[in-house]
Amino acid sequence: MAPAGMIPAHLEAPMQALSRVASDLAQTIARGPLEGALGVEVGSNSDGDNQKALDVMADEAFAAALPGTGVRWYASEEQETVQEIDTDGALALAIDPLDGSSNIDVNVTIGTIFSILPALEGADESFLRSGRDQIAAGYFIYGPMTALVVTFGDGVFSFVRDPQTGRFVQVGDRMKIPATSSEFAINASNYHQWSKPVRAYIDDCLLGLEGPRAKNFNMRWVASLVAEAHRILTRGGIFLYPSDSRPGYEQGRLRMVYECAPIAMLVEQAGGRATTGPKPLLDQRPDQLHARTPLIFGTPEKVDRVTAYHERAE
Ligand SMILES: O=P(O)(O)OC[C@H]1O[C@](O)(COP(=O)(O)O)[C@@H](O)[C@@H]1O
Ligand SMILES: [Mg+2]
Numbered sequence: 582m583a584p585a586g587m588i589p590a591h592l593e594a595p596m597q598a599l600s601r602v603a604s605d606l607a608q609t610i611a612r613g614p615l616e617g618a619l620g621v622e623v624g625s626n627s628d629g630d631n632q633k634a635l636d637v638m639a640d641e642a643f644a645a646a647l648p649g650t651g652v653r654w655y656a657s658e659e660q661e662t663v664q665e666i667d668t669d670g671a672l673a674l675a676i677d678p679l680d681g682s683s684n685i686d687v688n689v690t691i692g693t694i695f696s697i698l699p700a701l702e703g704a705d706e707s708f709l710r711s712g713r714d715q716i717a718a719g720y721f722i723y724g725p726m727t728a729l730v731v732t733f734g735d736g737v738f739s740f741v742r743d744p745q746t747g748r749f750v751q752v753g754d755r756m757k758i759p760a761t762s763s764e765f766a767i768n769a770s771n772y773h774q775w776s777k778p779v780r781a782y783i784d785d786c787l788l789g790l791e792g793p794r795a796k797n798f799n800m801r802w803v804a805s806l807v808a809e810a811h812r813i814l815t816r817g818g819i820f821l822y823p824s825d826s827r828p829g830y831e832q833g834r835l836r837m838v839y840e841c842a843p844i845a846m847l848v849e850q851a852g853g854r855a856t857t858g859p860k861p862l863l864d865q866r867p868d869q870l871h872a873r874t875p876l877i878f879g880t881p882e883k884v885d886r887v888t889a890y891h892e893r894a895e
């Protein structure tokens with residue numbers, strides 16, 4: 582597992598619990614339909630999103646593993662309200678137990694995203710704060726390999742699950758987002774609903790060699806935030822899930838507390854940038870547990886360019 586001293590002592594127990602559950606989930610996911618109908622719809626969560634069997638299974642498994650680890654408050658995408666676990670715990674943990682649910686059935690990479698904060702007295706107030714208060718953030722990625730990518734506030738580290746032992750083994754040095762890349766990721770089916778700055782940025786990329794950027798770009802869209810984050814941490818690029826004019830998307834799609842804030846912390850710790858478009862994402866404060874926010878992150882030069890498009894006169 583992690584080299585001695587890397588995980589702050591008070592985070593060791595929750596990290597061990599999260600890793601154990603993720604390791605078991607990786608096995609369940611790898612068995613796919615042999616485990617049952619993991620991608621079948623079983624209901625909807627507080628946000629009105631469809632819940633798949635694996636969403637609920639993952640949420641229950643993470644919540645069940647946390648008693649005794651010092652986590653007082655547990656906030657999950659799959660639960661409307663915050664759950665109290667260890668009444669004397671000093672930590673608050675927010676989680677997207679299963680990210681990229683639409684990919685479960687089609688055997689495409691999915692993940693788990695988590696954020697750890699110091700617990701405050703109030704359940705909600707522990708989470709309704711600046712992302713800069715996070716003391717740890719990370720994700721598990723269930724793809725061709727299962728890996729953990731995590732920061733404790735001093736760099737980003739990567740661990741790969743050894744399928745022979747089920748344990749996570751550290752690989753490589755600190756992750757650093759490459760400074761150059763020609764890839765962007767956005768769900769282009771929403772083109773006509775985007776704001777002018779976002780449309781202008783993508784238009785200029787699409788014009789390629791003949792446009793103002795004078796170079797050709799490549800595009801990716803996995804529809805799993807974890808997979809996009811992993812690609813960008815590995816080989817650079819930019820991800821955009823902006824707000825758009827579809828009803829319900831005025832603040833984008835992704836959730837601040839357990840999706841955007843932890844990804845933004847990882848990205849900044851790896852030398853990248855994360856914004857809402859005009860503003861640094863980690864400086865924003867959600868007004869409710871399941872609040873959404875536009876999210877743009879990646880290579881600094883690209884993210885700064887999108888910010889400049891937002892500052893430019895119409
Ligand atoms: O289907 P869309 O609109 O492209 O949205 C894809 C986004 O939705 C998500 O799947 C939302 O996460 P959940 O699966 O946890 O609800 C992200 O992982 C992904 O970036
Ligand atoms: Mg998600």
Ligand SMILES: [Mg+2]
Binds near residue numbers: 678681682
């Ligand atoms: Mg989810």
